Amino acid sequence: MEIPRQAAVVDAAPPSATRALEVYPPRTLWSDVWRRYCRHRLAMAGSVVMLLLSLATMIGPVVYPVPIDDIDFAVKLAGPSWVHPFGTDDLGQDLLARILYGGRISMAVGLAAMLIAILLGMVIGALAGFFGGVFDSLLMRLTDLFLSLPQLPLLLLVVFLFRDRMRQAFGPELGIFMLIVCVIGGLRWMQPARLVRAAFLVLKEKEFIEAARCVGVPNTWLIVRHILPNALSPVIVSATLGVGSAILAESSISFLGLGFPPDMPTWGRILSDAKDYLDLAPHWALFPGLMIFLAVISINYIGDGLRDALDPRKIL
Amino acid sequence: MHKYLLRRFLITIPTLLGISLVLFTVLALAPGDPFEELALNPNIPAEVRFNLRRQFGLDDPIPVRYARWFTSMLRGDWGYSFVSRVDVDRLILQRLPTTLFVLGTAYVLALVIALPIGVMSAVRPYSLFDQIATTCAFIGYSLPTFFTGLLFILLFSLYLDWLPFIYSTTIEGSGLRWVGEHFRQAAMPIAVLGLFEAASLTRFVRASMLDVIHQDFITTARAKGLTELRTILGHGLRNALIPVITIVALQLPGIFTGAVITEQIFRVPGIGSLLISAIQSTDTPVVMAITFVYSMLVVVFNLMADIIYGCLDPRITYS
Secondary structure: OHHHHHHHHHHHOOHHHHHHHHHOOOOOHHHHHHHHHHHOHHHHHHHHHHHHHHHHHHHHHHHOOOOOOOOOHHHOOOOOOOOOOOOEOOOOOEHHHHHHHHHHHHHHHHHHHHHHHHHHHHHHHHHHHHHOHHHHHHHHHHHHHHHOOOHHHHHHHHHHHHHHHHHHHHOHHHHHHHHHHHHHHHOOOHHHHHHHHHHHHHHOOOHHHHHHHHOOOOHHHHHHHHHHHHHHHHHHHHHHHHHHHHHHHHHHHHHOOOOOOOOOOOHHHHHHHHHHHOOOOHHHHHHHHHHHHHHHHHHHHHHHHHHHHHOOOOOO | OHHHHHHHHHHHHHHHHHHHHHHHHHHHHOOOOOOHHHHHOOOOOHHHHHHHHHHOOOOOOHHHHHHHHHHHHHHOOOOEOOOOOOEHHHHHHHHHHHHHHHHHHHHHHHHHHHHHHHHHHHHOOOOHHHHHHHHHHHHHHHOOHHHHHHHHHHHHHHHOOOOOOOOOOOOOOOHHHHHHHHHHHHHHHHHHHHHHHHHHHHHHHHHHHHHHHOOHHHHHHHHOOOOHHHHHHHHHHHHHHHHHHHHHHHHHHHHHHHHHHHHHHOOOOOHHHHHHHHHHOOOHHHHHHHHHHHHHHHHHHHHHHHHHHHHHOOOOOOO
């Protein structure tokens, strides 16, 4: 959309201006966003930390090939040392290895739950905003209803009720993963849905949509190709922040002992095991807690930076 | 005003119905059966099992079961706890005051911290104070309550040995000492919850105050010679609070998340820790009832937020 408009400007401009424009490569929407994002120092710091964390959890277990379930009572509850950089837990298992491995699960849960929430939210918001009328008010009542559900008690209730069934159907690890991801995603679609609906309500009255209708663009194509791309910026911000809150939700469930089993050491799960040994081994709780904190704060700063970068009214 | 209150009150009924429907659907779809143990027990004959199932109506169609469950919830008959051997409503009523006390005090603490800091940040944006406050708020907002709780225990209980980290219901003594002990043991849970809430509230107060403070009516207020304090508080803050209240109401369900976790960490005998122990011991009636109580609390607080909203914003008509 951006490029043809610029071409038109170039045609109409006097020759000197044309030459000036040729010196610089054309500025696109996304290069502008990137430029503005780079000026947000804290967001850049957040991105670097997030990149390091993702790299560590992805290739960490390869570079640091210590098994996560190597039990050694001789070194149980030992503090950080050269052999065990993050110390060990009550069974003498290496904490760095467990944290690196657990980070994979925590991050995967965060990403997958956010994807579900965003997809659900976009579909519901787009349908409500585009078609309006009774359909809209029904869907919005549903959104309001979900917004007034108590999240954590309901999460715990659903995980508690369906845990065994999912374990039987998909195996102990995949089953729990799918259950937790679906429940977290299924309780977090409301905000994206509201954002998308609000954007759709404004956009569908615009001239370019009228023009597209005139040339006979069908409704589905209108939604997917013409309106949705223009409604994306608030969704991107809310998706970013959604990853953080999904990681927090997973850690909370695991912390309460209802999430993943002990052989899948997510950060919340390690913290939950560590909480009874605070006096003997504070490092056991500090390291996973620090990881959750680092992941969430860097995601929040990235979201903050994206919000500023994607807002065309802000001049940075 | 009365008409508005009545209408607002009536809207809560379909909301509660909807929430109860969601809860019941979850329960009805769930695998497992409260009589599973009986079915596996060879000492119980088949007809006794059948009669029990019929007596509790387990084989009725789902709508019938829903109607019966909902009407008995309304009548106050919340079932019987399999584990504690008491009526669920009595169990919850024992625990609810503690939860409300901790939650309420934490919220007051959050307001006391967030309002002045948010306003001061917005009055001088990008000053040193604002930058420190915004950074602290960001950190506080990103620190999960279960981690701050553990950090507080580590610092104040284990390292400094100032505060007890287990909430006790039976405190000896009376008078001032009793109050003091209660305060000491409630200090950490309230601080953990209150600081977390304060962090997100500060951000909202600051953002909303920044929107208001550059508007024309603030200049007008200054021009007619009001003191700076009255301009900021009477004209600025009053208007800035309107969007804040909406956000606070929307965030309420999330606050209970923090409350459940805090109660669990500090062993506060509220409904949150009751919920966790009920889930761990598969005490379904208690789990259902507590989830419903949380939903009702959300609805009631939303109602209160709407009423305060109406009082603050004179543009809202009550007709």
